Amino acid sequence: MAYAVLAPFFLAIFAPALTQALGHRAGWALAALPAGLFIYFTGFIEPVSSGERFVFTAEWVPSYGVNLSFFVDGLSLVFALLITGIGAFILIYAGGYLKGHEHHGRFFSFLLMFMGSMLGLVLADNVITLFIFWELTSITSFLLIGFDHRREASRRAAIQALVVTGGGGLALLAGLILMAGATGTMEMSEMLSLGNLGDNPLYVPILLLVLGGAFTKSAQVPFHFWLPNAMEAPTPVSAYLHSATMVKAGVYLVMRVQPALGDTILWSIILPAFGGATLLTGVFLGLRQTDLKLMLAYTTVASLGLLIMLTGTSDLVIIEGAVLYLIAHSLFKGGLFMVAGTIDHEAGTRDITRLGGLRAAMPLTFAAAALCALSMAGLPPFFGFIAKEIMYKGLSHVALIPTGLPAADIAAWVLVAVAVIGNAMMLVIGFAVAFKPFLGTRADTPKSAHEGPVMLWIGPVVLSVLGLIAALTAHETGDLFIEPMTAAVSGVPIELDLHLWPSKFDAAVMLSILTIGLGLLIFSVYETARSGMGRIADWVGWGPDKGFDQAVRGIIAFAEEVTGIFQHGELRGYMIVTFGVTFLVLIVPLAMIDGLPAIPAIPDLFVYEWGVLALALAGLVAVFYAKTRLTAIISLGIQGFAVALIFLIFGAPDLSFTQFMVETLSVVILTLVLTRLSLAETDTRGMPRALGDGTIAIGVGAAFTLVLLSVTQQPLDLRLSAFFTEFSQPVAHGRNIVNVILVDFRALDTFGEITVVLVAGLACLAAIRLRKRRPPAAQSHGAELRNDADDAISQTRPLPSAKETVS
Amino acid sequence: MSTVILRTFAPFLASLMVIFSIFVLLRGHNEPGGGFIGGLIAASAFAIYGIGCGVAPVRRALLFHPIAIAGFGMFIAALSGLLSALQGVPLFTGLWWFPEIVSGVKTALSTPLVFDIGVWLVVVGAITTIALALEEEERE
Numbered sequence: 001m002a003y004a005v006l007a008p009f010f011l012a013i014f015a016p017a018l019t020q021a022l023g024h025r026a027g028w029a030l031a032a033l034p035a036g037l038f039i040y041f042t043g044f045i046e047p048v049s050s051g052e053r054f055v056f057t058a059e060w061v062p063s064y065g066v067n068l069s070f071f072v073d074g075l076s077l078v079f080a081l082l083i084t085g086i087g088a089f090i091l092i093y094a095g096g097y098l099k100g101h102e103h104h105g106r107f108f109s110f111l112l113m114f115m116g117s118m119l120g121l122v123l124a125d126n127v128i129t130l131f132i133f134w135e136l137t138s139i140t141s142f143l144l145i146g147f148d149h150r151r152e153a154s155r156r157a158a159i160q161a162l163v164v165t166g167g168g169g170l171a172l173l174a175g176l177i178l179m180a181g182a183t184g185t186m187e188m189s190e191m192l193s194l195g196n197l198g199d200n201p202l203y204v205p206i207l208l209l210v211l212g213g214a215f216t217k218s219a220q221v222p223f224h225f226w227l228p229n230a231m232e233a234p235t236p237v238s239a240y241l242h243s244a245t246m247v248k249a250g251v252y253l254v255m256r257v258q259p260a261l262g263d264t265i266l267w268s269i270i271l272p273a274f275g276g277a278t279l280l281t282g283v284f285l286g287l288r289q290t291d292l293k294l295m296l297a298y299t300t301v302a303s304l305g306l307l308i309m310l311t312g313t314s315d316l317v318i319i320e321g322a323v324l325y326l327i328a329h330s331l332f333k334g335g336l337f338m339v340a341g342t343i344d345h346e347a348g349t350r351d352i353t354r355l356g357g358l359r360a361a362m363p364l365t366f367a368a369a370a371l372c373a374l375s376m377a378g379l380p381p382f383f384g385f386i387a388k389e390i391m392y393k394g395l396s397h398v399a400l401i402p403t404g405l406p407a408a409d410i411a412a413w414v415l416v417a418v419a420v421i422g423n424a425m426m427l428v429i430g431f432a433v434a435f436k437p438f439l440g441t442r443a444d445t446p447k448s449a450h451e452g453p454v455m456l457w458i459g460p461v462v463l464s465v466l467g468l469i470a471a472l473t474a475h476e477t478g479d480l481f482i483e484p485m486t487a488a489v490s491g492v493p494i495e496l497d498l499h500l501w502p503s504k505f506d507a508a509v510m511l512s513i514l515t516i517g518l519g520l521l522i523f524s525v526y527e528t529a530r531s532g533m534g535r536i537a538d539w540v541g542w543g544p545d546k547g548f549d550q551a552v553r554g555i556i557a558f559a560e561e562v563t564g565i566f567q568h569g570e571l572r573g574y575m576i577v578t579f580g581v582t583f584l585v586l587i588v589p590l591a592m593i594d595g596l597p598a599i600p601a602i603p604d605l606f607v608y609e610w611g612v613l614a615l616a617l618a619g620l621v622a623v624f625y626a627k628t629r630l631t632a633i634i635s636l637g638i639q640g641f642a643v644a645l646i647f648l649i650f651g652a653p654d655l656s657f658t659q660f661m662v663e664t665l666s667v668v669i670l671t672l673v674l675t676r677l678s679l680a681e682t683d684t685r686g687m688p689r690a691l692g693d694g695t696i697a698i699g700v701g702a703a704f705t706l707v708l709l710s711v712t713q714q715p716l717d718l719r720l721s722a723f724f725t726e727f728s729q730p731v732a733h734g735r736n737i738v739n740v741i742l743v744d745f746r747a748l749d750t751f752g753e754i755t756v757v758l759v760a761g762l763a764c765l766a767a768i769r770l771r772k773r774r775p776p777a778a779q780s781h782g783a784e785l786r787n788d789a790d791d792a793i794s795q796t797r798p799l800p801s802a803k804e805t806v807s
Numbered sequence: 808m809s810t811v812i813l814r815t816f817a818p819f820l821a822s823l824m825v826i827f828s829i830f831v832l833l834r835g836h837n838e839p840g841g842g843f844i845g846g847l848i849a850a851s852a853f854a855i856y857g858i859g860c861g862v863a864p865v866r867r868a869l870l871f872h873p874i875a876i877a878g879f880g881m882f883i884a885a886l887s888g889l890l891s892a893l894q895g896v897p898l899f900t901g902l903w904w905f906p907e908i909v910s911g912v913k914t915a916l917s918t919p920l921v922f923d924i925g926v927w928l929v930v931v932g933a934i935t936t937i938a939l940a941l942e943e944e945e946r947e
Contacts, residue, residue, distance in 0.1 A: 516838055654840070657844050658844045665851055731901060733915065733917070734918070735837040735838070736835040736838055736841070737924070738841070739840070740919075742926075743901075744841075744901045748888070750922075750926060751885070751922075754880070754925070757930060758881050758929050760933060761874055761933030761934070763931075763938050765940055
């Protein structure tokens with residue numbers, strides 16, 4: 001199973017080379033993998049439909065309970081079949097759609113990586129595995145939306161999708177970890193068998209966090225805006241990711257956790273409310289669009305809302321309707337997107353106002369579009385009709401039985417009304433997409449349209465015909481797919497019998513007739529309705545999409561503000577903050593916790609020891625009285641040498657040695673820096689400033705003294721010294737303990753330190769070069785004449801003077 | 808800053824300091840010294856040479872850009888730590904060989920020695936990079 005999930009990633013590595021060799025025909029070859037995986041998964045249909053579940057586990061990070069584990073039940077199997085089955089047609093379609101594109105191979109590669117991520121997501125059993133594949137779908141979606149990366153709109157849409165879905169992913173991670181904590185297992189299959197978590201004290205945070213992930217991914221209000229923007233992606237991506245598979249990941253997640261988190265008051269309020277709002281938002285915003293892809297994108301938003309709303313009821317029949325609708329939607333929406341792409345590809349536009357009368361030129365595409373739209377409209381004998389019938393059967397059943405709570409009764413009827421309006425509007429938009437471009441008089445299109453190549457029409461034709469076959473063989477479809485998937489979502493085994501035609505004239509049939517009638521009525525005044533909706537939307541003027549930009553701008557402005565406060569560029573200010581904080585860090589714990597140390601008696605020192613101290617003092621006095629900055633720096637060196645002498649006297653030759661060298665080099669480098677800075681030769685600080693800085697200096701010095709006194713008054717723990725003395729020679733073959741510690745016992749620490757040294761060297765080099773590379777404009781006339789691009793290149797050219805001197 | 812005395816004397820002084828720094832590096836395991844302190848001595852040698860005779864002769868003498876030397880040091884230091892993986896012992900475990908040069912005379916080679924040489928190169932390279940870059944600035 002792990003191999004099945006990882007295979008697309010593996011093939012993704014070779015896709016560019018294969019495309020180089022085969023050209024656009026690589027689409028056929030690459031489609032063999034998802035087709036093979038589809039056949040592999042069909043092997044599970046028989047046992048799963050008889051109630052079996054399969055779990056595959058490979059250890060990954062056993063110490064944290066993270067396993068690469070997968071499980072197959074009715075829900076994950078249907079998703080796996082949709083991903084691989086539709087995926088195969090998408091790869092073929094992409095072969096024809098992007099024929100001749102310079103990055104065709106890269107596109108295949110991204111698509112395959114997405115396919116693997118999506119398979120991993122729906123099959124994952126371990127919650128960490130689930131999360132990783134979840135984020136992988138966000139990342140691959142980012143790559144695919146931004147595929148046309150030279151366009152500003154693509155880049156914006158890609159980043160927006162990544163921020164929204166990636167941010168939701170983080171909420172999901174928190175929710176899943178809480179869920180694992182509440183149930184004591186990381187495996188989804190075990191969590192679900194432990195029963196409902198509704199009484200768990202962590203239920204509310206778990207639910208909100210998991211829904212945060214699901215709602216962002218499945219574009220629920222108020223996060224719906226990223227999905228229409230994602231239409232910047234090439235059409236195969238829109239058909240695959242943003243209608244058939246990825247955006248359904250949120251629905252998948254909600255369905256997956258329904259047995260554990262569903263059927264509570266909170267669940268049945270939040271999900272139908274947000275789902276219903278998304279449904280209405282989607283259809284009304286979709287009505288005003290004239291771009292075929294955007295019309296479809298908004299109906300996808302609406303369909304996702306419908307699915308969330310239905311799942312939120314936790315009613316067995318309604319869930320069955322949701323399951324049916326999910327499958328039907330993947331078939332007809334994937335097909336319609338490909339149709340829209342084909343029209344765009346062949347006619348040169350996908351603006352509905354500029355298209356018409358293509359039926360004769362593109363008969364196969366028209367046939368596929370018509371079949372898909374009829375299924376989308378929920379007309380018999382298509383699969384969408386059965387889905388709508390069952391959905392209405394469940395909804396009306398719930399609404400007709402009084403619960404005793406007036407609020408709940410009203411809510412049930414509101415859901416019925418929302419579903420009817422939503423479905424009617426989807427019929428309108430579906431008909432507009434599928435019939436407007438093909439019927440009527442032939443419109444003048446940018447390209448003279450004719451039927452696309454086989455790679456472009458085979459996908460939509462097969463998917464649309466499947467929508468018909470699945471309905472005509474309703475009984476078998478029900479047994480093999482709907483029953484096990486509904487059982488997995490509801491968490492109880494069920495027995496159902498699916499028919500194409502309703503057995504009696506009941507409320508569901510009446511609602512269906514009402515929907516179709518309402519839809520046809522609006523469709524007859526489609527143009528008026530569209531422009532009316534456009535005016536309303538323009539009048540509102542603000543949406544979450546604009547809000548996203550405002551939020552991003554706000555964050556950047558805030559970051560600039562904060563950076564401006566701390567990185568003001570005044571060196572003296574940095575020093576005051578650094579040393580001020582150092583003083584506080586040293587003195588506060590000492591004063592509050594440890595207590596100030598006792599002042600020691602004046603020790604009994606040898607004459608030469610007094611001499612060294614006098615030397616240090618002399619250095620300090622010299623600094624104080626130095627006339628120029630240069631003298632001050634060199635005088636500071638005297639004080640440093642005195643300290644090195646103290647190390648030498650007290651038996652630390654290595655330390656002393658290093659101190660001597662560091663002191664020498666500090667003076668040299670400081671002097672060199674000083675000569676470069678255009679500072680006055682002498683200190684120009686006025687008395688108040690000098691007093692303030694002096695206070696800080698004395699404060700830090702005093703604090704260090706107190707800390708050192710305090711440390712030396714603690715009992716000395718000699719265990720480490722003893723260990724190193726004992727083992728340095730026999731274990732590490734070295735008598736110099738200091739060096740043995742540096743290069744052997746604590747070599748990793750030293751490695752970190754030399755990394756710091758190296759990076760510091762690089763940073764200094766870069767800083768000095770950068771200064772040199774930006775001469776004042778007055779000095780070089782040439783620099784003004786060069787354009788920006790040249791300038792950027794010369795800025796990034798590495799170490800030119802080094803090359804010059806070496807040669 | 809360059810005087811005749813310094814200009815004449817600097818190459819000799821620098822050479823002596825580099826030799827001394829290598830001596831300090833190699834004796835470090837048993838006597839005071841080691842890669843870090845040795846590297847500082849060599850870096851001051853190049854700094855003095857640069858102050859005395861200008862940056863160009865130093866760069867010529869070094870053959871490679873000092874930051875590349877530091878990078879190479881980092882590389883062999885990392886390599887010496889990774890070698891332990893071949894023996895199946897934890898990262899940065901010291902490995903020792905005692906090959907016989909001539910009969911009866913053994914010498915000691917070890918990964919800590921390689922590591923220390925790496926430290927020496929990083930310190931020499933990084934400090935010399937900074938010092939030379941600053942000295943160059945000064946002359947422009």
